[in-house]
Amino acid sequence: MMNTAAIVIDDLLVRRGGVVVIPGLRVCVPAGQVVGLLGPSGSGKSTLMRAVVGVQKIAGGTVTVLGQVAGSPALRSRVGYVTQSPSVYADLTVRANVAYFAGLVGQGSDAVDKALAEVDLSAVADRKVERLSGGQRSRVSLAAALAGDPELLVLDEPTVGLDPVLRRDLWNLFHRLAGAGRSLLVSSHVMDEATRCDRLLLMRDGSLLSDSTPDELLARTGALDAEAAFLHLIDTAADTAKEVV
Numbered sequence: 001m002m003n004t005a006a007i008v009i010d011d012l013l014v015r016r017g018g019v020v021v022i023p024g025l026r027v028c029v030p031a032g033q034v035v036g037l038l039g040p041s042g043s044g045k046s047t048l049m050r051a052v053v054g055v056q057k058i059a060g061g062t063v064t065v066l067g068q069v070a071g072s073p074a075l076r077s078r079v080g081y082v083t084q085s086p087s088v089y090a091d092l093t094v095r096a097n098v099a100y101f102a103g104l105v106g107q108g109s110d111a112v113d114k115a116l117a118e119v120d121l122s123a124v125a126d127r128k129v130e131r132l133s134g135g136q137r138s139r140v141s142l143a144a145a146l147a148g149d150p151e152l153l154v155l156d157e158p159t160v161g162l163d164p165v166l167r168r169d170l171w172n173l174f175h176r177l178a179g180a181g182r183s184l185l186v187s188s189h190v191m192d193e194a195t196r197c198d199r200l201l202l203m204r205d206g207s208l209l210s211d212s213t214p215d216e217l218l219a220r221t222g223a224l225d226a227e228a229a230f231l232h233l234i235d236t237a238a239d240t241a242k243e244v245v
């Protein structure tokens, strides 16, 4: 299982509302790492993640997840997906929420306890979600996704709205989960989160500008931080386009 790919995408073409939003994307996401998917709002991060979890209709290409076609029934419990909008019930307890999602994938209370411990929510398991802090709430969604014991976690902007300390804690948690053998694909539009990933995919207008480690990105662009590197890549792409014309 070592060094295998968690996700292999080939020539992916996606149209939304009649418009091409991913014009032909290829990427290979390694297993066992925290891979960041960064790009500005509207660059296609959510669309790409939806294709990976099999809820996005695609117009061409292939998306292979853990060796199977994305969206295959066999992947249901092997892939955990946390969307941007809250998927947990505010008026239920933490445990009841996680138990509900565990039940959907045929897991019982052992899996619930394990998921709660993994995200450090055991102490508030019997509290209603509406009485939690923002950081705790985001971990409830994560625990719900973990309840099926997935090998791959796809997290759409999990740190949005959190303060820097909570964001750091959450990224540390992602690395602990990867250390335990899981693969993570995590999106963000906050460029300074780039350095927290093992590997970084930079996206713009539905295409990948870069696929490398954060260090390789900085070395290649000569930039001091990910934001400057991103702008450098956009400028370079624009210059190349002019030369072609």
Ligand SMILES: Nc1ncnc2c1ncn2[C@@H]1O[C@H](COP(=O)(O)OP(=O)(O)OP(=O)(O)O)[C@@H](O)[C@H]1O
Residues within 6 Å of the ligand: 016, 017, 021, 039, 040, 041, 042, 043, 044, 045, 046, 047, 048, 189
């Ligand atoms: N339901 C939809 N119908 C038509 N076009 C859509 C739909 N949802 C998104 N799009 C378009 O698809 C493109 C990619 O959007 P997407 O949500 O994947 O970007 P994103 O990088 O995840 O942005 P954000 O960070 O704001 O979530 C955008 O141009 C967007 O306008």
